[in-house]
Amino acid sequence: MNTQLLPALPAGSRDRKGPGSFRARHRRRLFRTDLLTTTAWASIAAAVALWLADGGTSEFSTLAGAVTALGIVTGLAGMDLVLLMLLLAARIPLIDQTVGHDRALEFHRKLGKPSLYLLLAHGLLIAIGYGMAEGLDPVSEAVSLWVLVPDMWLAFISMALFIAVVVTSLVAVRRRFPYEFWYAVHLLTYAAVATSLPHQFSVGGLFAEGTWQRWYWLAVCIATGAALLHYRVLEPVIATFRHQLTVSRVVQVAPGVVSIEMHGLRLNELAGAGGRFFIWRFLAPGLWWHPHPFSLSAEPLQFDASGRGLLRITIRNLGRGSAQLAGVKPGTKVAVEGPYGIFSTAARSRDRVVMIGAGIGITPLRALLESTPFAPGQATVILRGRSEQELYLGDEILELARNRGATVFHLTGPRSARHTGSWLPDSATDAGHRLADYAPGIADADVYVCGPGAWARNVLEDARAAGVREDQLHYERFDW
Amino acid sequence: MRIRAAVSAALASAGILLAGWQSGIHVEDTRSAAASTSAGTNGATGTTGATGTNGATGSSSSGSGSTDTGASDTGSSGAAGTDSGAAAEPTTGAAAKAGGTYAGSVVQTRFGAVQVQITVKAGAITDVEALQLTDDDRKSIQISNRAAPLLRSEVLAAQSADVQTIGGATVTSVAYLNSLQAALDAANL
Numbered sequence: 001m002n003t004q005l006l007p008a009l010p011a012g013s014r015d016r017k018g019p020g021s022f023r024a025r026h027r028r029r030l031f032r033t034d035l036l037t038t039t040a041w042a043s044i045a046a047a048v049a050l051w052l053a054d055g056g057t058s059e060f061s062t063l064a065g066a067v068t069a070l071g072i073v074t075g076l077a078g079m080d081l082v083l084l085m086l087l088l089a090a091r092i093p094l095i096d097q098t099v100g101h102d103r104a105l106e107f108h109r110k111l112g113k114p115s116l117y118l119l120l121a122h123g124l125l126i127a128i129g130y131g132m133a134e135g136l137d138p139v140s141e142a143v144s145l146w147v148l149v150p151d152m153w154l155a156f157i158s159m160a161l162f163i164a165v166v167v168t169s170l171v172a173v174r175r176r177f178p179y180e181f182w183y184a185v186h187l188l189t190y191a192a193v194a195t196s197l198p199h200q201f202s203v204g205g206l207f208a209e210g211t212w213q214r215w216y217w218l219a220v221c222i223a224t225g226a227a228l229l230h231y232r233v234l235e236p237v238i239a240t241f242r243h244q245l246t247v248s249r250v251v252q253v254a255p256g257v258v259s260i261e262m263h264g265l266r267l268n269e270l271a272g273a274g275g276r277f278f279i280w281r282f283l284a285p286g287l288w289w290h291p292h293p294f295s296l297s298a299e300p301l302q303f304d305a306s307g308r309g310l311l312r313i314t315i316r317n318l319g320r321g322s323a324q325l326a327g328v329k330p331g332t333k334v335a336v337e338g339p340y341g342i343f344s345t346a347a348r349s350r351d352r353v354v355m356i357g358a359g360i361g362i363t364p365l366r367a368l369l370e371s372t373p374f375a376p377g378q379a380t381v382i383l384r385g386r387s388e389q390e391l392y393l394g395d396e397i398l399e400l401a402r403n404r405g406a407t408v409f410h411l412t413g414p415r416s417a418r419h420t421g422s423w424l425p426d427s428a429t430d431a432g433h434r435l436a437d438y439a440p441g442i443a444d445a446d447v448y449v450c451g452p453g454a455w456a457r458n459v460l461e462d463a464r465a466a467g468v469r470e471d472q473l474h475y476e477r478f479d480w
Numbered sequence: 481m482r483i484r485a486a487v488s489a490a491l492a493s494a495g496i497l498l499a500g501w502q503s504g505i506h507v508e509d510t511r512s513a514a515a516s517t518s519a520g521t522n523g524a525t526g527t528t529g530a531t532g533t534n535g536a537t538g539s540s541s542s543g544s545g546s547t548d549t550g551a552s553d554t555g556s557s558g559a560a561g562t563d564s565g566a567a568a569e570p571t572t573g574a575a576a577k578a579g580g581t582y583a584g585s586v587v588q589t590r591f592g593a594v595q596v597q598i599t600v601k602a603g604a605i606t607d608v609e610a611l612q613l614t615d616d617d618r619k620s621i622q623i624s625n626r627a628a629p630l631l632r633s634e635v636l637a638a639q640s641a642d643v644q645t646i647g648g649a650t651v652t653s654v655a656y657l658n659s660l661q662a663a664l665d666a667a668n669l
Contacts, residue, residue: 034485038492045493049500057504059616068590130590141590148650 022446026349030471032098040084046216047076054211068129071122078118079200079217082162082193083224085111090227091235091340100342101277102476109169116166123159151198158199161192180290197221236279236337242266245311245334247282250326257360257392258326259297259314262334267300268307272345274299274367275448275476278338280313282328288335292325295343295364295476297393299371314392316360343448343476345372350446350472354439356459358384358423358451359392364476365450366393369400376405380439384411384423384451409438423458435459436466443467450476583611584663587655591620594655598663605639605669608632608660614652623649631656640664 051072059069088095088108095104124138131141145152168185171177200217245264253259277295281288297314317323343364353374357365362383369381381401385391391410401408413425422429436442447468449459460473579601586595591614599607608631613624627649634643641661645653 034488037485038489041489042492042496045496046500049496052497052500052504055504057501133590134588148654150650 022348022350025346026471029098029346032094036095036098043084043220044077044080047080048073050211050213050216051076054213062133064129064132066129067125067132071125071129074118074125075122078115078122079196080220081111081115081118083220085115086189086193086224086228090224091231091337092227093231096340097342097346100347101340112166112169116162119159119162123155149199149203151202154195155199155203158192158194158196161188161195165189165192236335239337240335243270243336245336247328247330247332247334248310249330250328252326253314253392254389256326257314257316259312260325260328262311262313263309264311266307267309267311268302268305270296270300270311270339272299272371273339274369274371275344275364276339276341277343277364277476278313278336278340281335282325283333283335284328287324287328287332290324296339296367297363298367298396314360314363314366316392341476343450343474344368347474348372348446350444351375352378352441352445353448354380354382354442354445355448356382356384356435356451357449358455359390361450361452361456361476362392362394362397365448366397366400368448369397369404369406374404374406377407378441379404379406380409380442380445381406382409382411382435382438384425384455386412386414388412421458421461423455423462434466435462446472446474448474448476580667581609582663582667584659584661584666586612587658589614589651589655590616591623591651592616594652594659596656596659596663598660598667600667600669603669605636605664608635610656614655620652624652627652627656635660640669 056069056072059065059072085108088104088111091101099107123142127138127142127145130136130145131138134141136144142156146156165185165188169182243264243266245262248261248263251259251261273296275295277293280292280294281290282292292315294313294315296311298312300309300311302309315325317326345368351374353372355365355369357363362385365381369379379401381397383391383394383397388394388410391412394410398408400406411425411428413427416422416424416426416429419429424433439445442463443466445468447463449456449463451459456475460475463473464470579599581597581599583597584595586593593612594610594614595612597609597611598605599609610624610628610632613628614620615624627646630646631643631653635641635657637643641657641664643657645657
């Protein structure tokens with residue numbers, strides 16, 4: 001049944017370079033990472049430097065002026081961080097292909113609190129500084145700013161929105177609110193940024209005519225807005241119309257696990273995306289507004305040269321939304337965006353590769369195994385499940401491995417009760433086996449891990465113990 | 481590799497900040513230089529027209545009218561020069577609603593200090609001159625330059641400080657009118 005999805009051509013052939021090319025590619029990717037990091041820090045420095053260049057130092061002559069100046073600097077840095085956060089969440093291919101979607105969002109999360117603190121400090125210091133200049137206490141100064149200075153009431157609303165967004169995001173992450181709630185809260189960010197802009201034009205000197213800052217902030221704001229519009233709105237719409245995906249059938253793979261097959265156009269453009277994820281929206285009543293992040297579980301199968309063909313995802317009803325998907329009707333139109341992430345060939349740094357998956361986390365490895373380049377004997381696949389039945393697509397992987405010369409291990413059995421730090425079945429744990437016993441060359445291999453969070457952490461720990469360096473570890477999270 | 485990122489980020493940021501700071505100092509120099517040259521040119525126009533203006537104000541204090549209207553025209557450009565000499569004289573004779581120039585109080589705002597000076601003749605305000613305007617940053621200067629002429633014409637039309645504030649320049653307007661009121665009080669108007 002599933003074997004028909006094996007492509008006739010070895011897909012991902014455009015990625016197939018000679019051995020050794022991964023190291024060069026990896027160096028380039030690390031270089032890009034460092035370049036992006038440097039750019040991010042430099043942008044904060046530039047925000048402050050341009051203010052200095054426009055005569056900011058003169059403000060430090062009095063105490064009130066110094067407090068106001070600090071308030072301005074914190075505001076500038078805060079604004080810069082907010083724009084960086086937006087860029088990190090904009091799914092820009094350069095960022096996505098360099099650090100990956102999940103790490104970009106991790107940085108995004110990390111910047112949340114600092115930017116809020118900077119903006120709060122900005123408001124407080126300005127109120128104190130202005131108040132000192134006028135002989136008012138900060139509270140009455142804030143009131144007079146609200147009443148007297150144009151656009152300041154909008155800035156107060158913006159501040160309230162920023163507080164609301166960051167606080168609810170932190171609470172939502174901790175309490176595990178539904179995705180939709182978190183999403184709706186994040187839409188408020190746009191309102192927060194939009195309401196903060198007027199006072200930057202009319203009161204702040206950011207866009208004052210004849211300053212360097214004007215050009216910098218105009219460029220940064222327009223670029224951020226354009227990136228968001230293009231990559232988060234236009235690209236998904238274009239991709240949806242380009243590929244015109246329609247559900248052709250839903251196949252039960254195991255209890256609670258289904259494969260959804262979709263046919264569409266120009267699927268050749270999606271070749272080599274094995275392991276990367278797409279965001280799917282099934283355009284059916286009650287389903288269309290729910291975005292689902294899933295990886296392909298097979299390379300696109302092409303019928304002809306124009307790219308007409310089949311896509312397949314394999315999912316388990318983990319969440320409320322996933323459970324509904326099992327009942328999706330053939331003929332349902334599908335909106336798609338992606339592919340995102342670097343749980344793919346793009347992350348490779350070595351010639352050897354080790355893939356370790358558990359449960360439904362096996363399915364992205366199935367597509368990765370199909371497309372990522374390796375010489376026979378240089379790949380090891382380790383599948384983990386409580387029973388043979390839980391090794392979803394295990395038979396397909398076995399066949400692929402046979403064709404391509406990869407070693408496959410099926411590790412089944414219950415978790416070890418005594419060793420909570422073990423990712424192996426209890427029998428293997430008791431026998432004292434470690435990751436390096438299954439994959440002897442692992443210290444010089446790329447290690448792809450996909451599975452539940454706690455299990456994956458144990459695998460990563462075992463890999464590090466076997467001498468695998470941090471940049472060789474590639475880990476796909478399901479719980480972001 | 482993370483070390484490389486940290487080092488290059490630190491170096492780049494430090495370099496950018498240093499460059500900004502240096503050019504900021506440069507801006508300070510040119511700005512103060514511009515201020516001194518503008519003061520110089522003011523002074524220069526003052527001194528070039530000094531004989532005429534001084535003569536005119538001198539004749540105004542003695543009490544002639546027709547020469548003075550000519551003087552107030554030139555005075556609008558080089559008022560800074562005239563007030564120092566003229567302001568001292570009318571304050572002595574201020575009680576009699578005599579003509580002259582009266583400086584208002586200095587009003588501090590969050591965007592800088594504001595002070596205006598009025599020229600009074602026969603109990604009427606003939607000119608309003610801003611001695612200081614909100615000028616903390618370029619945006620403030622921009623706002624001030626827009627608001628001051630509007631406020632001046634409103635005040636001249638209303639002959640009092642009871643005029644509308646300028647939209648988008650509320651802080652400057654309020655300070656301007658407060659200083660103006662002080663000047664009007666000084667002139668017993």
